[in-house]
Amino acid sequence: MSFGDVEDLRGLSIRLALSNTFYESSGQWWFSVDSVSLMYNVSEEAVFNTSEVYAPASSSYHCLHVSSLQRYSTLLLPSTNHARRWAITFTDFQIQAFNVTSGRFSPVSDCATFLTPAILMGLVTSLILLLVLAYALHMVIHLKHIEHDDEHKEDIYFPQNIEESEHCCMESEAEKNIL
Incomplete structure (x- = not known):
């Protein structure tokens, strides 16, 4: 001593x-x-x-x-x-x-003690990461709701194959000749 x-x-x-x-x-x-x-x-x-x-x-x-x-x-x-x-x-x-x-x-x-500075910083960091994860999950859920908003938009015709697109264009030229 x-x-x-x-x-x-x-x-x-x-x-x-x-x-x-x-x-x-x-x-x-x-x-x-x-x-x-x-x-x-x-x-x-x-x-x-x-x-x-x-x-x-x-x-x-x-x-x-x-x-x-x-x-x-x-x-x-x-x-x-x-x-x-x-x-x-x-x-x-x-x-x-x-x-x-x-x-x-x-x-x-x-x-x-239980709450040493290192443990306290680890707890704060975990809380921040948990909040970021919760925000990210919220945004993903919100994106799914945006997809359902497409029902309110005007329908647009997209041809499925090339033949339909040519047929579409031929009809429009024939309609022009008639006029």
């Missing part, structure tokens, strides 16, 4: 309160970090409650920042007056409460 600008490291104690709970809906055990306590020189204790720091008991929890600062999405909430004076940030935080084997972390359960 790196403590940054803390002067006397011997006077600093960090305690993590963990719990293990079985959830029937998922059918497995989950561990969570309930609180983080900082004790500095035995005289001052700052307690932070945690939110959303949990993972299945068979895996580890990893997050790039677990912090009391808003810019890192505030996973640590001050619960005492002393805690309001502290700003705490764990960078590249990884913890596993149970089932640790051979000194290595189990597969990671990451803290990434």
Whole structure:
């Protein structure tokens, strides 16, 4: 651990309160970090409650920042007056409460939120494509209705073969000679 600008490291104690709970809906055990306590020189204790720091008991929890600062999405909430004076940030935080084997972390359960910028842009792009598809289908349906509008136009005679067209032209010349 790196403590940054803390002067006397011997006077600093960090305690993590963990719990293990079985959830029937998922059918497995989950561990969570309930609180983080900082004790500095035995005289001052700052307690932070945690939110959303949990993972299945068979895996580890990893997050790039677990912090009391808003810019890192505030996973640590001050619960005492002393805690309001502290700003705490764990960078590249990884913890596993149970089932640790051979000194290595189990597969990671990451803290990434559901609506990351990439997922949000994918959803917006999908919505735009869906609207374009709906507009295209609307236009195709509209074209079929235009074909039915031909019934209102004047009938025009188109000969089916060459003989009919010659016969047509001969009659018109004969009609001209009669006149």
